[in-house]
Amino acid sequence: MSGVRQSLVIVGAGPRGTGVLERIAANSPDGSGELALDVHLVDPFPPGGGRIWRQEQSPLLWMNSQAQDVTMFTDDTVQLDGPVLPGPALHEWAGIDGRVFADRRSQGDYLRWVYEKAVAGLPAGVVVHHHARRALRLSGSRGGRQQVWLEGRPRPLLADAVVLTQGHLDAELDDEQEELAAYAERHGLVHLPPDFTADSDLSALAPGQDVLVRGFGLAFVDLMVLLTEGRGGRYEGDRYLPSGREPVLHVGSRRGVPYRSKIGYDWDAAAGERPPLPRFLGPAQIDELLARDDGFDFHRDVWPLIDKELGFAHYHRLFTAHPERTRVAWDVFEAKYAAAAPLGAELRALVAAAVPDPADRLDLTALDHPLDGVRHASYEELQEGLRGHITADLERRHDPEHSPDLAVFLGLLSVYGQVVRLGDIGAWWHGFFSYLASGPPGPRLRQLLALSRAGVVRFVGADLRITAEDGVFRATAATVPGLRIDARALVEARLPQPTLARTRDRLLRELHDEGAASTPAGLLAVDPADGRILYRDGSAHPRRFALGPHTDARGAGAFTRPRTNSPSFRQNDATARAVLTLLRDLSCRATAA
Numbered sequence: 001m002s003g004v005r006q007s008l009v010i011v012g013a014g015p016r017g018t019g020v021l022e023r024i025a026a027n028s029p030d031g032s033g034e035l036a037l038d039v040h041l042v043d044p045f046p047p048g049g050g051r052i053w054r055q056e057q058s059p060l061l062w063m064n065s066q067a068q069d070v071t072m073f074t075d076d077t078v079q080l081d082g083p084v085l086p087g088p089a090l091h092e093w094a095g096i097d098g099r100v101f102a103d104r105r106s107q108g109d110y111l112r113w114v115y116e117k118a119v120a121g122l123p124a125g126v127v128v129h130h131h132a133r134r135a136l137r138l139s140g141s142r143g144g145r146q147q148v149w150l151e152g153r154p155r156p157l158l159a160d161a162v163v164l165t166q167g168h169l170d171a172e173l174d175d176e177q178e179e180l181a182a183y184a185e186r187h188g189l190v191h192l193p194p195d196f197t198a199d200s201d202l203s204a205l206a207p208g209q210d211v212l213v214r215g216f217g218l219a220f221v222d223l224m225v226l227l228t229e230g231r232g233g234r235y236e237g238d239r240y241l242p243s244g245r246e247p248v249l250h251v252g253s254r255r256g257v258p259y260r261s262k263i264g265y266d267w268d269a270a271a272g273e274r275p276p277l278p279r280f281l282g283p284a285q286i287d288e289l290l291a292r293d294d295g296f297d298f299h300r301d302v303w304p305l306i307d308k309e310l311g312f313a314h315y316h317r318l319f320t321a322h323p324e325r326t327r328v329a330w331d332v333f334e335a336k337y338a339a340a341a342p343l344g345a346e347l348r349a350l351v352a353a354a355v356p357d358p359a360d361r362l363d364l365t366a367l368d369h370p371l372d373g374v375r376h377a378s379y380e381e382l383q384e385g386l387r388g389h390i391t392a393d394l395e396r397r398h399d400p401e402h403s404p405d406l407a408v409f410l411g412l413l414s415v416y417g418q419v420v421r422l423g424d425i426g427a428w429w430h431g432f433f434s435y436l437a438s439g440p441p442g443p444r445l446r447q448l449l450a451l452s453r454a455g456v457v458r459f460v461g462a463d464l465r466i467t468a469e470d471g472v473f474r475a476t477a478a479t480v481p482g483l484r485i486d487a488r489a490l491v492e493a494r495l496p497q498p499t500l501a502r503t504r505d506r507l508l509r510e511l512h513d514e515g516a517a518s519t520p521a522g523l524l525a526v527d528p529a530d531g532r533i534l535y536r537d538g539s540a541h542p543r544r545f546a547l548g549p550h551t552d553a554r555g556a557g558a559f560t561r562p563r564t565n566s567p568s569f570r571q572n573d574a575t576a577r578a579v580l581t582l583l584r585d586l587s588c589r590a591t592a593a
Contacts, residue, residue: 007158010041013041014165015072022085023572044133046112046132048115060225061226070091073089077564078569138510138544160582189488189489192492212485215493224447225444259438261394263397281414281419362404370462460477470486498550511524524551530574
């Protein structure tokens with residue numbers, strides 16, 4: 001490149017922005033004089049950890065992955081064009097047991113180190129500047145430099161290229177939440193809308209107060225921790241000793257149960273061969289779906305392939321590791337399984353004949369609807385029933401005799417890495433993936449059981465319905481017919497789901513107003529090849545890129561398990577290389593001129 005200094009602005013300095021910077025460093029040419037570049041990182045939070053992994057949060061909050069399952073570095077499984085630069089996973093860097101669920105501050109320390117390592121790996125001609133401000137607006141013609149306007153700064157940053165990696169976003173309230181908020185204000189109630197739990201002001205929830213909680217995923221787990229241990233309670237073995245400052249949490253959801261426990265053993269403990277994945281949903285099948293002139297439908301065209309892929313992982317493990325629980329040899333079953341249509345009667349009959357115990361058969365529909373048809377005669381009977389469900393899940397997910405569950409988990413990771421190429425396939429798949437593959441650590445569910453026995457957490461059941469009437473919030477659910485719980489506080493224990501039209505990120509909202517394309521679910525549309533932002537006229541912006549959960553190329557996370565060919569790493573690399581190519585081309589034009 002020429003000696004003319006160029007400028008790259010990355011909006012969002014958390015894990016995704018750090019990952020892009022690491023790939024910029026990995027793909028930059030050697031030699032101090034070939035790249036003259038200012039990189040501007042724009043984020044009000046410190047680089048590396050960003051908002052979610054910042055130091056200023058409760059030390060009681062954990063990561064949701066074991067330390068050995070968290071890395072920011074590529075390895076030889078990642079299918080990318082750039083160089084592989086291995087590095088330590090979290091447990092190796094921190095010198096801790098790989099099975100530990102580290103607190104989020106520790107992960108923030110790791111991410112800060114990754115950021116500093118990436119900066120140190122940049123050529124000498126690259127200078128990184130952090131702007132602890134919010135980006136408000138992005139302007140500029142397609143043929144010229146971009147202007148990134150920052151909060152509290154009169155002049156914009158000039159950029160030859162811009163990468164938007166803001167991560168999870170806040171959202172304006174939707175119509176339902178607006179109505180609930182207005183109702184709460186009129187009647188003097190407490191209403192906490194969807195939010196990042198660590199950022200929520202929970203002080204309005206009084207000791208002993210009945211609180212309705214809608215949502216039973218990871219946001220609920222954080223809420224549970226902050227309102228119990230965070231208020232001075234403690235555990236002695238399987239008992240919870242309240243401080244007296246806790247509210248009473250009445251929790252329910254569509255499923256009515258918490259996410260499935262993290263699996264409490266690894267492949268070495270389970271022994272045996274890993275399922276050879278992908279098998280029925282790999283690159284060829286994704287290419288075929290993308291090539292269809294009439295498009296594809298997720299439930300009609302994609303879900304049957306997912307079901308068959310996960311079933312293959314499950315039965316491969318069952319037949320090869322536990323053949324005594326099957327009636328035929330694996331090669332016989334595999335041939336018939338491969339020939340059978342997904343979700344069909346032939347496949348169901350094959351499984352029923354070859355796998356005698358229904359508990360050894362994979363039924364994804366039953367897993368997704370665990371309380372369908374379950375009815376309890378009383379509220380107290382429901383508490384016992386849910387404690388039994390959670391206990392059974394914990395025992396199964398920590399028992400290598402059920403190692404087909406671990407094979408299905410690996411299958412889910414494989415599937416996620418494939419379907420990310422399909423773009424926006426709706427929220428259902430991401431919720432299902434999280435429910436099975438991204439549930440809480442086992443110790444958190446044991447704490448939940450203790451809180452239930454102590455009466456601090458009360459289960460409401462499935463198909464939870466919240467209404468606002470008679471001056472209170474009212475909960476009903478299908479699991480206990482006739483059950484009604486009234487409370488003066490409601491917490492929506494789930495993350496905001498911002499569309500481009502509703503996000504509180506002003507820059508993204510204005511991009512959408514100016515013509516940036518969105519998917520039916522409201523995600524920012526990007527070119528899957530390199531992350532360039534797409535516009536409603538069908539064009540891709542030559543200088544603007546975006547990565548992360550606010551786009552239709554979202555991966556399972558900005559960091560990932562080692563040796564899983566992470567789609568996030570592939571995306572980071574492709575975007576970094578596209579940015580460097582753009583800068584090189586612009587530099588060559590400037591030199592020629």
